[in-house]
Amino acid sequence: MNSADLSNILEEHKVWITSMRESGSRANLCDANLCGANLCDANLCDANLCDANLCGANLCGANLCDANLCDANLRGANLCDANLRGADLRGANLCDANLRGADLRGANLRGANLRGADLRGANLRGANLRGANLRGANLPDLTFVILGEKYFISITNGEYVRAGCQNHTVEEWRKYSKQEIAEMDGRKALKFYPRLLDIIDFYIGKGERPDWLTSKEYADEVTE
Incomplete structure (x- = not known):
């Protein structure tokens, strides 16, 4: 794509954003x-970049909030301090990308290739x-992916813990009622819950546990 066409698209998109989607495109x-491409500080909020080739592009400080980057090639791209909050990065190639200080809160990185990526200082909450x-990726402090458990488990920035499709804060996980855990995945979730708290304690530090875990009713329910 030539620079003139790109500039026109970015200008129309800017109008679309500032007009609350009423004009522009x-x-x-x-x-x-x-x-x-040099897209430093560009406003691409909610843009469609699905399957785009952004290999080696400069997206430093760019606003890619809620953008569709599904299957995009971002190999070696500079995304330092970029806003990727809520972005769809499923299957994206972020190999060796610079994501230092990037805001990835709520981003969907399922199946993405982050091999060798620099994520130091990035916000991966949620x-x-x-x-x-x-x-080979450089992850933010207190960020872990735990394999080999009954559910996929990740801890991001020491605050959020994802177990399967459930994503909650450490504090929330430690305070759930028996009914709330059962509603997540039935008896399987009830049986796994103490193990999840063990994992949280190991990586984040020991914390409180709900009293119902020591009840006879719970013990009978998970050993039936």
């Missing part, structure tokens, strides 16, 4: 070749890392 850069390749 949403940036549709699906399948676009933006390899090495992000979905299920199936993501994190080999």
Whole structure:
């Protein structure tokens, strides 16, 4: 894509954003070749970048909040301090990307390739890392992916814990009632809950546990 076309798309998108979607047009850069493009500080909030080639692109400080980056090629891209809050990055190639200080809260990184990516200082609270390749990645403090359990488990920034499809704060996990845990996945969740708290204690530090875990009723229910 030539620079003139890209500038026009970005300008129309800016109007679309500032007019609350009443005029201008949403940036549709699906399948676009933006390899090495300079998009530093660009406003691409809610833009469609599905399958786009952004290999080596400069997206430092860019606003990609709620953008569709599904299957996009962001290999080696500079996303330092970028706003990727709520972005769809499923299957995206972020190998060796610079994501230092990026805001990835609530982003969907399921199946993304983050091999060798630099995520130091990034905010991953509530992000979905299920199936993501994190080999060799530099992760933020207190961020872990735990494999080999009955559920996929990730801990992000020491605050959020995802177990299967459930994503809650450490504090919330430690205070749930028996009924609330049962409503998540029935008896399987009830049986696994103490193990999940063990994992949280190991990685984050020991904390309180609900009294119902020591009740005879609970013991009978999970050993039937």
